[in-house]
Amino acid sequence: MKPLVYFVANESVGSGLLRAQLLQPLQGAGLADQVQVVNLLHPLARPATGVRRLTTLRCGIPARLYQFKLGGLLDKLVAAYYAAALAWVVPRGSRVVARSYFSALAVALLQRIKPLELVFDTRSQFVQENVSAGRLRPGSAAHRRWLAIESLLLSRAAKVLAVSDAQARYYRKVAPTARVQVIPCFSQPNERLLAADMREDGRGQMGFKAQDTVVCYYGSLDHKWNNIRMYADFFADCLEQGLRICVITPSADELRADPRLNRPEAFIAQIDDPQRARQLIAACDHGVIIMKKADDWESRLGVKFVEYLGAGLQVLVGEWVGAAAETVRRHFPDAGTIVAGETPRPPALRQTSDAQRLDIARRAASMFGYHRMFEVFDLEAPQDGARRAEETAP
Incomplete structure (x- = not known):
């Protein structure tokens, strides 16, 4: 079986959102001992505690210092730096689920020096949401660069995760050959x-x-x-x-x-x-x-x-x-x-x-239950997975 890695850059897995959408589903599905979580943070960020198989790299750069600057060139340079840091902790041949566009870009660059399988966990349409938020100007060099990065990631990934059918349709239009699967956000009732x-x-x-x-x-x-x-x-x-x-x-x-x-x-x-x-x-x-x-x-x-x-x-x-x-x-x-x-x-x-x-x-x-975490890694869920997830839900 390939080593399983979930990579998160610039977001603390100790935050409430990431605990609810990553750590708790992993634990609830019984996968916490099988999946290595790699969290790359800037030095002043607060790391998570009490997490099994967590590797924290405190060598990150705050996104506000590089995101969309120099026509998006700084994004690629920082992603290359992150790829070099990942090379020390991600085993060869791993199946790496990369949360969000920037994390996926770092893993795609790492693929150039180490054989890996990339699962692109998009979370949202990063380019469009930043246009709507006023952080990315339509038609700018940074906008064009990120559209090209989006197309590259969709084509290179072994699998692309979308949270909705509409998002999946958008990705298939951008990259018709992309292997897109819809897995919504997680919520396990207690x-x-x-x-x-x-x-x-x-x-x-x-x-x-x-x-x-x-x-x-x-x-x-x-x-x-x-x-x-x-x-x-x-x-x-x-x-x-x-x-x-x-x-x-x-x-x-x-x-x-x-x-x-x-x-x-x-x-x-x-x-x-x-x-x-x-x-x-x-x-x-x-x-x-x-x-x-x-x-x-x-x-x-x-x-x-x-x-x-x-x-x-x-x-x-x-x-x-x-x-x-x-x-x-x-x-x-x-x-x-x-x-x-x-x-x-x-x-x-x-x-x-x-x-x-x-x-x-x-x-x-x-x-939306935690049993769907097995689909993220293309694993077969045990027949009692849904019941066990409910029993372990926080």
């Missing part, structure tokens, strides 16, 4: 958190009652695709309708500064304990994900979207979160509402029943 006593305790922590209808948001807020102003308006409308809101975000202080949201009916907090965060999410009724229209809107799924479904929540999805909206239409029409417009507003909402919660979570497990 049915213990769906129990009534856990929900009662979670609502008590937030200051809410059993009869309240609670709308949840989980994740970062910024002035780009997770636009804090758009969400603040949405939350304010929820409160005006008599709903309660639970917002778990690193931007809690900025959000609480909005006088419309500084009310007892709004629980807004930064919570670093993922277990407590998941309990509070599961104590809500609806989860919301909205965004403005962007160049890659059709491919957008969202980690928070699958987290909501895994927690047994009904979902409120903006029409410009394209893959999430399509998932609601095709698989969760009875558990989701698509809200339209650039300034979406909440519809009339009801509580989610116990039976609904369990049904939503179990359907989510079949689509």
